[in-house]
Amino acid sequence: MRETSSPVTLCCRLATLVAAACLIAAPMAHAEGPIVIGASASETGPLAVDAGYHLHGLELGIAEANAHGGWLGRKLELKYYDDKSDPGTAVRLYTRLITEDKVDLVVGPYSSGITQAVAPLFNKYQRVAVDPGASLPDIFVAGNEWNIQGIATSTGYLEGILPLAKEHGAKNVAVLSLQSAYSLACGKARHEQADKLGMPVVYDTTYALPQPDFSSIALAVKNANPDVVVACSYYPDSVGLTQALQRVGFAPKFLAATIGPAEAQFTSAVGALANRIISNTTWWPSLKTPGNAEFIAAYKAKFHEDPDYHAAATYSAIEALGAAVKATKSLDQTKLRDWLMTHEVPTVEGMFKAGPYGIGTQFKQYMFQIQNGDRKLIWPKDLAEAKAEVPYTGH
Amino acid sequence: MFLLLLQLVVNGVLLGGTYLLLAQGLNLVFGVMGVVNLAHGAIITLAGLFTFWFATTTHLNPLLVLPIVFIVMLAAGAGLQRVLIEPIVNSGRKAELLSLMVTFGLAYVLVEGALDIFGSEYVSLPDLQTTWVIGGLAVNEALVVAGLLGAGISGALQVWLQHTASGKTLLATSQNQIGALSCGIDVRRMRAVAFAVGSALAAAAGVLLILVIPLAAPTADTLTILAFVIVALGGLGDYQGAALAALLLGLVQSFVGYYLGGNAEYVVPYLLLIIFMIVRPQGLGKAGRPIWSEKR
Numbered sequence: 001m002r003e004t005s006s007p008v009t010l011c012c013r014l015a016t017l018v019a020a021a022c023l024i025a026a027p028m029a030h031a032e033g034p035i036v037i038g039a040s041a042s043e044t045g046p047l048a049v050d051a052g053y054h055l056h057g058l059e060l061g062i063a064e065a066n067a068h069g070g071w072l073g074r075k076l077e078l079k080y081y082d083d084k085s086d087p088g089t090a091v092r093l094y095t096r097l098i099t100e101d102k103v104d105l106v107v108g109p110y111s112s113g114i115t116q117a118v119a120p121l122f123n124k125y126q127r128v129a130v131d132p133g134a135s136l137p138d139i140f141v142a143g144n145e146w147n148i149q150g151i152a153t154s155t156g157y158l159e160g161i162l163p164l165a166k167e168h169g170a171k172n173v174a175v176l177s178l179q180s181a182y183s184l185a186c187g188k189a190r191h192e193q194a195d196k197l198g199m200p201v202v203y204d205t206t207y208a209l210p211q212p213d214f215s216s217i218a219l220a221v222k223n224a225n226p227d228v229v230v231a232c233s234y235y236p237d238s239v240g241l242t243q244a245l246q247r248v249g250f251a252p253k254f255l256a257a258t259i260g261p262a263e264a265q266f267t268s269a270v271g272a273l274a275n276r277i278i279s280n281t282t283w284w285p286s287l288k289t290p291g292n293a294e295f296i297a298a299y300k301a302k303f304h305e306d307p308d309y310h311a312a313a314t315y316s317a318i319e320a321l322g323a324a325v326k327a328t329k330s331l332d333q334t335k336l337r338d339w340l341m342t343h344e345v346p347t348v349e350g351m352f353k354a355g356p357y358g359i360g361t362q363f364k365q366y367m368f369q370i371q372n373g374d375r376k377l378i379w380p381k382d383l384a385e386a387k388a389e390v391p392y393t394g395h
Numbered sequence: 396m397f398l399l400l401l402q403l404v405v406n407g408v409l410l411g412g413t414y415l416l417l418a419q420g421l422n423l424v425f426g427v428m429g430v431v432n433l434a435h436g437a438i439i440t441l442a443g444l445f446t447f448w449f450a451t452t453t454h455l456n457p458l459l460v461l462p463i464v465f466i467v468m469l470a471a472g473a474g475l476q477r478v479l480i481e482p483i484v485n486s487g488r489k490a491e492l493l494s495l496m497v498t499f500g501l502a503y504v505l506v507e508g509a510l511d512i513f514g515s516e517y518v519s520l521p522d523l524q525t526t527w528v529i530g531g532l533a534v535n536e537a538l539v540v541a542g543l544l545g546a547g548i549s550g551a552l553q554v555w556l557q558h559t560a561s562g563k564t565l566l567a568t569s570q571n572q573i574g575a576l577s578c579g580i581d582v583r584r585m586r587a588v589a590f591a592v593g594s595a596l597a598a599a600a601g602v603l604l605i606l607v608i609p610l611a612a613p614t615a616d617t618l619t620i621l622a623f624v625i626v627a628l629g630g631l632g633d634y635q636g637a638a639l640a641a642l643l644l645g646l647v648q649s650f651v652g653y654y655l656g657g658n659a660e661y662v663v664p665y666l667l668l669i670i671f672m673i674v675r676p677q678g679l680g681k682a683g684r685p686i687w688s689e690k691r
Contacts, residue, residue: 044515044613052516084613179658207657210617213608215406215538216652216660223399223653236517236609243519248402249526249533268451269609271521 034077038103040093042110045085046209049235050310051110056303057311061318071325087117094118098125104331112136112182122146128337132313136181140359148340149360150317152282154182155189156365160379161256168390170227174203177232186232202226214244222250235260239269251394262308276392278369283312283349284377295348316347398531403649411645412542415549418625418637420596426569426632427589433498435597436619437505442601443610444513464598472594476587509612519609541603624664629678636680
């Protein structure tokens with residue numbers, strides 16, 4: 001005899017079926033969802049200008065990957081928050097990205113100082129992070145297992161300026177460094193290089209931001225009368241120092257600043273004072289790296305401005321991460337870390353290759369000079385587009 | 396050596412002139428209303444960023460903005476006072492705390508507005524960057540203009556407060572509100588005037604500051620703190636004391652920055668504040684009062 005189900009029983013069975021379908025469908029829906037890449041970005045604060053390029057590179061890298069079908073058949077999605085150029089805020093944001101938002105992958109933030117603060121977090125949560133904003137080598141030392149440097153090291157910033165200046169008869173040096181992790185490493189390296197080259201360092205100081213006025217530092221530089229002034233700086237202090245030197249009526253034969261002159265805003269901020277300033281870059285438009293021309297064209301089309309090396313570094317980080325995901329066919333953090341630590345990836349910035357403890361080994365440093373409004377690569381000599389114009393005139 | 400010392404003094408005096416204008420608006424608002432306007436730095440920054448936008452868009456002299464923002468902020472300041480501050484003035488002892496919260500909120504709104512309108516980047520103007528070298532002494536056009544205009548506007552404020560009927564009325568209100576009320580002064584109106592003039596002075600400081608240092612929306616907090624330090628060093632509500640404090644700060648920063656470097660220069664304002672709080676809490680001026688004074 002066939003039993004007839006009561007309406008209540010039918011409802012229960014239906015509910016069970018729906019629940020079972022949901023349980024089966026949930027992982028499938030997740031598998032087909034986007035791969036979420038988490039990052040903090042300094043949209044505000046003193047690092048905002050340079051970090052803006054950092055974020056653009058990240059956005060473009062993800063957009064280009066999506067245009068080519070994404071990774072593992074899934075689209076990519078960027079989830080980021082503004083860290084306000086503050087390391088403490090960045091730590092909170094990455095914790096949120098990893099533990100609450102449960103992003104699939106992370107990319108390191110902009111600046112060495114902020115990466116230094118969040119790097120232990122990546123080690124704690126065992127999340128592989130390519131760090132395209134961390135030039136400071138001190139992050140990639142014994143104890144670090146999950147951070148991989150995605151840019152050339154800060155000790156090489158402006159490493160060509162002193163040999164170049166010496167060739168032109170420069171005899172002594174002033175080194176100015178911002179109180180930040182990368183700047184201090186850069187300043188120390190240039191000081192030691194000057195000692196080795198037999199160029200006395202006649203003035204060496206550090207300063208903090210926001211600095212209300214650079215006049216006193218500029219006056220001290222003027223009084224020391226160096227042939228070369230090397231500023232291991234970010235954008236706002238590069239502008240402030242350049243203006244202050246002019247205000248005290250001093251123009252060294254060589255004026256070099258690490259970060260700032262690469263950005264278009266620098267020339268509009270200091271006007272004619274930008275002419276003949278020398279600066280540092282880890283990427284250049286004329287480099288024959290794979291995909292470089294396409295990167296520049298896509299960047300200009302998307303953001304209506306020229307890219308700089310910060311953008312190239314984050315774009316390259318996505319290229320490296322994508323290569324690892326495709327090669328391992330996985331989002332498993334250990335597999336990705338092991339692959340990235342042991343493989344080379346050609347990127348627009350150059351060859352991505354990790355050394356011991358994740359330090360970058362193949363990215364290179366270049367120098368350019370602003371010559372009548374144009375930025376020309378002047379070092380190394382085999383890649384130079386123009387010879388250095390000497391002296392810096394300060395007008 | 397003499398030339399170097401003279402250069403440090405000139406730099407310090409010019410920096411002091413800019414600092415003076417930075418602080419006078421805050422001082423006026425505090426003196427009359429007993430309100431520490433935490434949105435002071437935001438108004439300065441907003442005016443500076445507007446000046447940058449004006450100068451780069453029109454290619455006109457950035458100083459043309461000065462009278463415009465001064466008048467606009469006079470009106471806006473009066474409006475803000477009526478809408479935001481006046482309703483909480485009679486809240487008794489809670490008034491100070493409430494006014495801090497309101498101006499803190501206003502600062503956030505202004506900074507976020509500046510971020511949306513002008514972006515978050517540091518901006519700087521390449522105008523007025525001529526440097527004159529006179530007998531070995533370098534004098535920069537932007538510093539001279541900012542320093543002299545800053546001192547000039549502060550001087551005009553002094554003349555208005557000391558030698559005109561309306562100014563004396565405002566000064567009387569700042570010295571003793573109950574006394575002013577008993578003399579028939581419309582204290583409510585004076586509070587609106589003080590906040591309006593204070594806001595206009597802050598805006599004028601922003602126009603001059605963008606000529607001297609790079610500014611960005613997030614700089615607002617630093618400027619509020621700096622202005623507060625100058626006002627506290629001068630003695631709260633003491634305009635001549637604030638002038639002395641601004642001059643002192645400019646000079647000390649100039650010398651410390653030269654002899655001890657940028658890091659030491661950065662901490663000078665806060666170090667001076669600590670020293671003054673211990674040694675001379677009433678500040679440099681004669682009429683100033685300590686920050687914990689309840690006298691109004």
